[in-house]
Amino acid sequence: MSKDHPDGYLKHEREPIHKRDPEQRKGDFEEIWEQKWDEDHLRSQGERCMSCGTPACMSGCPIGNIIPDWNDLVYRGDWKRALERLHATNNFPEFTGYNCPAPCENTCTLKYNDDPVTIKSIERAIVDRGWEEGWIEPDPPEERTDKEIAIVGSGPAGLAAAQQLNRVGHHVTVYERDEHPGGLMRYGIPHAKFSKQKVDRRIDQLRQEGITFECGVEVGEDIPAEKLDEEYDAACIAVGAQKPIDIPIDGRDLDGIHFAMEYLPRANPGQSGGAAVPETMDAEGKSVVVLGGGDTGADCVGTAHRQGATQVVQIELLPKPPEERPPGNQWPDQPQTYEKSYSQEEGGVEEYCVQTQGFLDADGDGTVDELRAHRVEWDQNEDGEWESTIIEEGMRVEAEMVLIAAGFEGPESTPFESLGLEMTDDGTFETEDHQTSVDGIFATGDANSGPSLIVWAIGDGRDAARHIDEYLMGETDLPASLETPNEMVVSQR
Ligand SMILES: Cc1cc2nc3c(=O)[nH]c(=O)nc-3n(C[C@H](O)[C@H](O)[C@H](O)COP(=O)(O)OP(=O)(O)OC[C@H]3O[C@@H](n4cnc5c(N)ncnc54)[C@H](O)[C@@H]3O)c2cc1C
Structure with missing residues (x-):
């Protein structure tokens, strides 16, 4: 060049x-x-x-x-x-x-x-x-192998693995427990960030390439997990890591407190397919507290504003990151600096160094009204570990709706236990070259690496496909995700 x-x-x-x-x-x-x-x-x-x-x-x-x-x-x-x-x-x-x-x-x-x-x-x-x-068209394989592969989960990792494996000629079936495919691309990320028509057109492309989607089928519930082992030449578990981290403080069982992933798909018309928003998931006229300062919290803030919340307060336990790179965090390292999310640009209050204590039902109707919390400051101890100290007790925040966006701790369900798959201490699947502890069963995406980013999920799906193809055929032409082709590659492989 x-x-x-x-x-x-x-x-x-x-x-x-x-x-x-x-x-x-x-x-x-x-x-x-x-x-x-x-x-x-x-x-x-x-x-x-x-x-x-x-x-x-x-x-x-x-x-x-x-x-x-x-x-x-x-x-x-x-x-x-x-x-x-x-x-x-x-x-x-x-x-x-x-x-x-x-x-x-x-x-x-x-x-x-x-x-x-x-x-x-x-x-x-x-x-x-x-x-x-119209340059992006279905690109089905010219020849088919006799190999049948099941992919469980249709987020970006499962879809990337499916497309790669289908394009080298294998028969691919994607099982998805939700009504429509796409994983968090459809049900997590709000339509305002990424329109669902953009998910649909990719799914159409994959269908036209010959991939079969079985939606509304939860593996381990609707069909036994053993089917993966018994009826397919290989299977790939791409179930994500959507088990939410809870905040088990006083009053957690009050009405009006929801996990982000209970709220986002119901509150966003684009995600719910236009279904009416249940009253309990409607922030209109309510003061909303979002617990968690990450991407998921940001999407809750943006959605609550769009629904017409009177006030949205986003609370984070850790300190606000600095505006400038701290010492030891220089280019080309990823900057550990403050960046306003799209939803914070739209308004709301950001509170840092706040440790939640409990939820209060002031009028006794069973619904949350208030959050109690302490303000803390963070210091490093002699061993360099960060410790918090309370500097202000009894902080009170009006909270008629609370959205918990404190992160995710691994795959939600383990219907695959019956297959004898080993798990890591982090709750993800134990894998080597993407293969789990059971021969022919692979894992990819957030289920393999823990909660991450779309780009990692796509890369991990591509890597898993390469290992699966090699497992089935003894060799593979599929690229590793970090392998740079030497020549111009004209297909989308
Ligand atoms: C609210 C939110 C916003 C985010 N925003 C961003 C962002 O802006 N940028 C970014 O890079 N990343 C973002 N992420 C992270 C990103 O979405 C994930 O890292 C990515 O989607 C992981 O892909 P995956 O394919 O591994 O899993 P997922 O996308 O989680 O898909 C897993 C799929 O498996 C299905 N499934 C689970 N169990 C079964 C079963 N037993 N049988 C059948 N199907 C099953 C699920 O229904 C789901 O469809 C966000 C995450 C959230 C929650």
């Missing part, structure tokens, strides 16, 4: 594809992103890429996206080849182009002392264009 734009970053400022105005967007459930983007704008952003000899951006990308190549192709206006290059390492670039926290931008060389390339916006633009132009 020639390198005739080493000074593009001197000519153009970083300018990503913007979000809609916060005041406007929080009044509806539509996507927060500007829908339209300008080709010349994106080309100049691609020109900012220096095509570094050692592309540090790629070391930040868990799936080894060949970022400088598609930045350059966009700069040259060769969008179709940019799409091929993107699909060479990522089955679903729109899943990441819209939702990834973009660790690649943090390792971009420019970030050392300047604004990084807008890699995420460029990725989104390439794949948007691909769909608009």
